[in-house]
Amino acid sequence: MSDTLxxxxxxxxxxxxxxxxxxxxxxxxxxxxxxxxxxxxxxxxYYGFYRWKGxxxxxxxxxxxxYRLILTDPAFHDVLWHNGLILVMSLAVQGPLAIGLALLxxxxxxxxxxxxxxxxxxxxxxxxxxGTGWSLMLQSEGAxxxxxxxxxxxxxxxxxxxxxxxxxxxxxAVITWKYLGFAVILMLAGLQxxxxxxxxxxxIDGASYWxxxxxxxxPLLGPTIRIWAFxxxxxxxxxxxxxxxxxxxxxxxxxxxxxxxxxxLAQGRNAGNYGYGSxxxxxxxxxSLVVALIYQRFVLRRDLKGAVTEGTV
Amino acid sequence: xxxxxxxRKPTGRDGGPVTYFVALLLVGVCVxxxxxxxxxxxxxxxxxxxxxxxxxxxxxxxxxxxxxKSSVFWGEFANSLIVxxxxxxxxxxxxxxxxxxxxxxxxxxxxxxxxxxAAGLMFPMVIAxxxxxxxxxxxGLVDNLLGVIVPQIxxxxxxxxxxxxxxxxAIPNEIEEAAALDGMSRLGFFxxxxxxxxxxxxxxxxxxxxxGSWNNYLLPLYVLNSQANFTLPLGVQVFxxxxxxxxxxxxxxxxxxMLPALVFFSVFEKRIVGGLTGAVKG
Numbered sequence: 276m277s278d279t280l281x282x283x284x285x286x287x288x289x290x291x292x293x294x295x296x297x298x299x300x301x302x303x304x305x306x307x308x309x310x311x312x313x314x315x316x317x318x319x320x321y322y323g324f325y326r327w328k329g330x331x332x333x334x335x336x337x338x339x340x341x342y343r344l345i346l347t348d349p350a351f352h353d354v355l356w357h358n359g360l361i362l363v364m365s366l367a368v369q370g371p372l373a374i375g376l377a378l379l380x381x382x383x384x385x386x387x388x389x390x391x392x393x394x395x396x397x398x399x400x401x402x403x404x405x406g407t408g409w410s411l412m413l414q415s416e417g418a419x420x421x422x423x424x425x426x427x428x429x430x431x432x433x434x435x436x437x438x439x440x441x442x443x444x445x446x447x448a449v450i451t452w453k454y455l456g457f458a459v460i461l462m463l464a465g466l467q468x469x470x471x472x473x474x475x476x477x478x479i480d481g482a483s484y485w486x487x488x489x490x491x492x493x494p495l496l497g498p499t500i501r502i503w504a505f506x507x508x509x510x511x512x513x514x515x516x517x518x519x520x521x522x523x524x525x526x527x528x529x530x531x532x533x534x535x536x537x538x539x540l541a542q543g544r545n546a547g548n549y550g551y552g553s554x555x556x557x558x559x560x561x562x563s564l565v566v567a568l569i570y571q572r573f574v575l576r577r578d579l580k581g582a583v584t585e586g587t588v
Numbered sequence: 589x590x591x592x593x594x595x596r597k598p599t600g601r602d603g604g605p606v607t608y609f610v611a612l613l614l615v616g617v618c619v620x621x622x623x624x625x626x627x628x629x630x631x632x633x634x635x636x637x638x639x640x641x642x643x644x645x646x647x648x649x650x651x652x653x654x655x656x657k658s659s660v661f662w663g664e665f666a667n668s669l670i671v672x673x674x675x676x677x678x679x680x681x682x683x684x685x686x687x688x689x690x691x692x693x694x695x696x697x698x699x700x701x702x703x704x705x706a707a708g709l710m711f712p713m714v715i716a717x718x719x720x721x722x723x724x725x726x727x728g729l730v731d732n733l734l735g736v737i738v739p740q741i742x743x744x745x746x747x748x749x750x751x752x753x754x755x756x757x758a759i760p761n762e763i764e765e766a767a768a769l770d771g772m773s774r775l776g777f778f779x780x781x782x783x784x785x786x787x788x789x790x791x792x793x794x795x796x797x798x799x800g801s802w803n804n805y806l807l808p809l810y811v812l813n814s815q816a817n818f819t820l821p822l823g824v825q826v827f828x829x830x831x832x833x834x835x836x837x838x839x840x841x842x843x844x845x846m847l848p849a850l851v852f853f854s855v856f857e858k859r860i861v862g863g864l865t866g867a868v869k870g
Binding site for chain 2: 293294296297300301303304305307308310311312313314315316318319322329376379380382384390391392393394395396397399400401402403404405407408409410411412416417418419420421422425452455456460464509513515516520536539543544549552553556559560563564567
């Protein structure tokens with residue numbers, strides 16, 4: 276009797292100790308994460324139903340009125356259109372460019388690792404610095420126009436920042452400059468994970484360089500391309516820093532570069548309408564979530580199969 | 589054909605002049621604006637006005653000296669450093685502990701806990717920022733560096749957990765059993781075996797956290813109000829609007845502000861690139 280009880284008590288004690296370890300080790304992370312990530316997101320959903328200036332408890336319940344106002348506001352339609360354009364253009368410009376450059380840089384050339392570091396530089400510099408630098412260069416009397424004059428293309432001089440016909444393309448150029456390096460590095464990493472034997476076999480079978488790229492490299496690069504596109508889509512929907520630094524809250528409105536996140540800041544915190552700003556955050560979140568879910572469901576399904584089964588411990 | 593001339597990587601055939609030309613062009617486009625900012629700091633405003641896109645002639649050091657002598661720059665530099673170091677330490681410590689639990693303990697909510705953090709990838713700061721600011725305000729942390737540090741730790745956890753859990757799970761059970769046989773407790777195992785063995789993953793996570801914090805703009809913009817508490821990104825923005833007529837000085841300030849991130853990047857280049865691509869590929 277006693278010799279069966281003692282080990283059971285020991286097991287119970289050990290189990291208690293294990294539970295304590297689990298609690299002590301995981302509590303700080305879980306608490307901080309719930310308090311500063313999950314709770315604010317839930318709060319946004321709650322505040323979104325109120326007209327509220329941010330003082331005291333929200334009492335002025337307006338139901339779905341904030342959402343009705345957002346969805347019927349022509350200014351919101353504009354920013355939604357800008358985000359959509361940025362999303363499509365980012366994919367269409369950076370994707371093919373990055374794949375082409377990665378194929379090229381994957382060849383044996385001298386100084387390849389140096390090239391790789393330098394290509395990555397724009398990505399590592401903060402948006403603020405990129406924005407400040409470019410806004411100086413893009414001014415009417417800035418370096419870009421100066422350079423155009425210098426090489427005899429003075430007729431192309433333009434007001435890159437405030438001309439509403441140009442501004443969104445200027446933004447696209449800066450975005451491409453900032454994030455292309457990241458895409459190239461990702462694609463290069465993807466290319467290098469393709470086993471050499473496959474190419475050797477194709478070469479022995481008499482496939483040409485372009486046949487190999489089209490029939491072997493591109494399909495095998497698929498998972499990398501799809502993950503990159505996912506990151507690019509989410510980034511495009513949430514674009515804020517660059518636009519806010521170069522154009523600011525007001526010029527971005529007149530130049531036609533403002534995004535949903537700028538709209539959220541301008542109509543929410545800066546206007547003192549915390550209820551309305553929270554509702555914009557919810558709309559932004561729902562749009563991102565729906566896009567992400569659709570993308571995962573139809574595009575990433577195959578790629579995630581492994582990751583999900585590995586992921587669910 | 590002798591064995592040595594068979595290329596190990598047939599796609600990686602030697603680049604011709606076109607390859608070099610395109611590579612050079614790409615590098616030029618990527619680096620030119622950065623070089624412009626750095627060199628612009630060595631020019632005078634008169635030089636910049638006469639020809640905005642030219643080399644310094646003569647080179648002047650006054651702009652850089654002025655910035656390097658200003659207490660504003662060093663104050664903001666110190667704030668950025670404090671915030672980045674504290675956030676990195678927090679992210680690594682909390683992330684390592686919770687990843688260890690998820691990777692090496694068996695309990696009912698393990699899967700749920702992992703999914704919770706993985707779902708966090710879907711909540712970037714932009715979405716949560718308005719209510720997050722209100723939470724920070726209620727805690728009395730507005731205009732306080734802690735108001736930036738703690739949320740940065742929270743938002744850094746998802747990537748950290750996703751990078752570290754596979755690392756910690758890869759530590760063979762035999763090592764843990766051997767440690768247990770030698771009388772080492774689970775926590776002793778954590779401190780004496782897990783931390784050293786997962787160092788590469790920890791370094792990657794730490795670097796990503798540091799650079800992310802150093803470059804963060806949105807959260808300091810909401811939380812920090814007084815110049816004494818500004819971090820460098822806020823400082824650059826304020827400086828450039830305060831001295832909007834003194835372009836040369838703005839350029840000097842901007843290049844000194846990006847220097848630490850660039851130095852950090854060139855030292856840890858392999859790990860940053862590897863960490864990012866690794867994190868992305870899951």
